[in-house]
Amino acid sequence: MRPSLSSAALQDWNGDVLVVGLLKDDAGTSRGTLEQRFSGLGSALEQQDFKAKPGEQVVFNLLDPQGPKRLVVLGLGEPEAFTLTSLRSAAAKAAKASSGFTGSLGLQLPWDGFEPNAAAAAAAEAVRLALYADQRFRKEPEPRRLPEAVELIGLPSAAEAGLAGVSADCAGVELARQLVAAPPNEVTPKVLADTAQQLAKDHNLQLTVLERSDCETRGMGAYLSVSQGSDLEPKFIHLVYKPSGDIKRRLALVGKGLTFDSGGYNLKVGGAQIDMMKFDMGGSAAVLGAMRSIAERRPAGVEVHMVVAACENMINGSAVHPGDIVTAADGTTIEINNTDAEGRLTLADALLFACEQKPDAVVDLATLTGACVVALGDEMAGFWSNDEVLAEGLQGAADTACEGLWRMPLRKSYKDGLKSKLADMKNTGPRPGGSITAALFLEHFVAEGTAWAHIDIAGTVWSDKGRGADPPGATGYGVRTLVNWVCNQAA
Secondary structure (H helix, E strand, C coil), X not given: CEEEECCCCCCCCCCCEEEEEECCCCCCHHHHHHHHHCCCHHHHHHHCCCCCCCCCEEEEECCCCCCCCEEEEEECCCHHHCCHHHHHHHHHHHHHHCCCCCCEEEEECCCCCCCHHHHHHHHHHHHHHHCCCCCCCCCCCCCCCCCCEEEECCCCHHHHHHHCCHHHHHHHHHHHHXXXXXXXXXXXXXXXXXXXXXXXXXXXXXXXXXXXXXXXXXXXXXXXXXXXXXXXXXXXXXXXXXXXCCCCEXXXXXXXXXXXXXXXCCCCCCCCCHHHHHHHHHHHHHHHHHHHHHHHHCCCCEEEEEEEEEEEECCCCCCCCCCCEEECCCCCEEECCCCCCCHHHHHHHHHHHHHHCCCCEEEEEECCXXXXXXXXXXXXXXXXXXXXXXXXXXXXXXXXXCCCEEECCCCHHHHHHHCCCCCCEECCCCCCCHHHHHHHHHHCCCCCCCEEEEEECCCCCEECCCECCECCEECCCCHHHHHHHHHCCCC
């Protein structure tokens, strides 16, 4: 879908579907213009008892051949409660209301009070992402009639710059959604490596894939222990974006890449959602999607390293046992007291490798703990950081992306729960504060003096019912936050 700013005013726009959002008790320009243009609209809204409450929607199918074929009036609630997230949600509703038409969608929302570029980007992204549908695995995909273009009405011409990165960012989100949604027999460690290879080919990126023997040589015993019960070979993926010109900042994005997680001998049972463990590679999907967007946007002065330690956590005669002691690449010995806490083992060696690239900052994303879901639900990801500047940058990037992100404490005393009687540390601590001890485990493998943040996306990677611009299924969470964060550091 092509986004653009409309050159026509509300009273003159004549595309296929016109969607106008109205705030509660709005007696302003938009409502007045609508009532002037569409005779009887005011009384029709009164008959529908339209109060402009959030979620209200009135649809008029029009017969005027000279004007829009459909008019949709959205309720937006109180003006003081209308945020950038509200704007994105309204744009997503507009997109869904345009289904059935193949021409153009005109969208006017209350833009005042928002930075024009941010408002334009948020609305255009929401329209495209809300119309996403994954029909790859259907014998006969359902036919869909969708608008080919969205025109934003009433924004200043300067907002055009906000649309420049929309296509790249949405493409990254869509890639992440496709990877997460695909079944584990379709997305394997090799397929993640192949995806990285295709990105490298298409966008002139540098790629290195370490095979099992390479990882053995490097002493990646934590990562390899997770993979040893699978018939599928592990793939350690290192993808690099290098800008033209001088490099001012070097950043690393690390994603958990468990293409299926059975739990190992601590088998997932009961309500552990073993059938959904295809999404345990959501971190790797997010960083691959982010690299797709970054490569197209090509921010100046920023070098970006993506690291994914991809594998499966399965059970066979060679699988790691509860109680085994393994050794990470830095020599740290880890007693595995729970084989279902496998992601942090793979991330340990991935973080060590990422820090070898001498980055100014490292961010990892992982579907790591159910404890984070219990704490924050499915609309907020938790994050932990050892650096205030990095934490503020990520929070701002997430706020602009309207991706819920909440900082959690790195309580150092909780690390006592990771002490082992036999090894340097255990891979899990007590149940209370489980997401915190998981973050503290990861911090152990971050080089001293390196700014680092861990984002736990266990709750946000998937939405059963859909929310805002996310249809039911894989959300692609994290892509736009990472892209915003990287691009904000461009020279």
